[in-house]
Amino acid sequence: MSKARPDKISHDLDTPTDLSKAAAEKISAALNVLLADAFALYLKTKNFHWHVSGRHFHDYHLMLDEQSDAIFATTDQLAERVRKLGAITLRSIGQVAKLQTIRDNDEDYVPPREMLRELMEDNKHMAAAMRKAHKLCDDHEDSGTAGLLETFIDETERRTWFLFEASRQEGSNAA
Structure with missing residues (x-):
């Protein structure tokens, strides 16, 4: 017998929703990309937390540790929202690698200001992707996912702001 199609969901996991199948699939696909990016950004933020110097x-x-915790806290909520929509979420690091749009940084050394600037840009990217997903939710009247994304957008903008301010101070001649 042939392997089940990836878009086919087991009856046991097919959570009922009042959204159309097409809406649930589109929104879940967008959320799974956000989830992959959240894992990628979490690990990059931890990487920089572990390797910052100066x-x-x-x-x-401390700031990067706090930010990585906040990013990681979004992962369970994103994944559970996908399940609430009756879809399947990420199952492996391999899926994260396939879906992520946040670029990894495997450099041996990254100067602190560059770390902060890179994370600032990544957080801006995440906020833009969340806004796009929010629009998709609005188009399909999915207020549950839209509300969750509104909170995450605000948190992401806060991280962007802190990274911006911290990177400016590093680049100045202030003592």
């Missing part, structure tokens, strides 16, 4: 080490180390 005169602002303590402040950056």
Whole structure:
């Protein structure tokens, strides 16, 4: 017998929803990309947290730890929202790698200001992707997912702001 099609969901996992099948599939697909990006951004933020150095080490180390925790906290909510829509979410690191749009950084050394700037751009990218997904939710009257995304957009903008301000200070001549 042939392997089940990837778009076919087991009856046991087919959570009922009042959204159309097409709407649930489109929204879930967008959420799974956001979830993959959240995992990628979490790991990159942790990477920079572990490898930051320099005169602002303590402040950056703590800020990046706080930010990585906040990013990781979104993953369960995104995945559970996909399941609430009756779809399947990520199952492996391989799926994350296939879906992520946030680029990895495997450099041996990244200067602190570059770390902060890169994370700032990644968070801006995430906010833009969340807005796009929010529009999709609005188009399909999915207020549950839209509300969740509104909170995550605000949190992402906060991270962007902190990274921007911290990177400006690093680049200045202030003592």
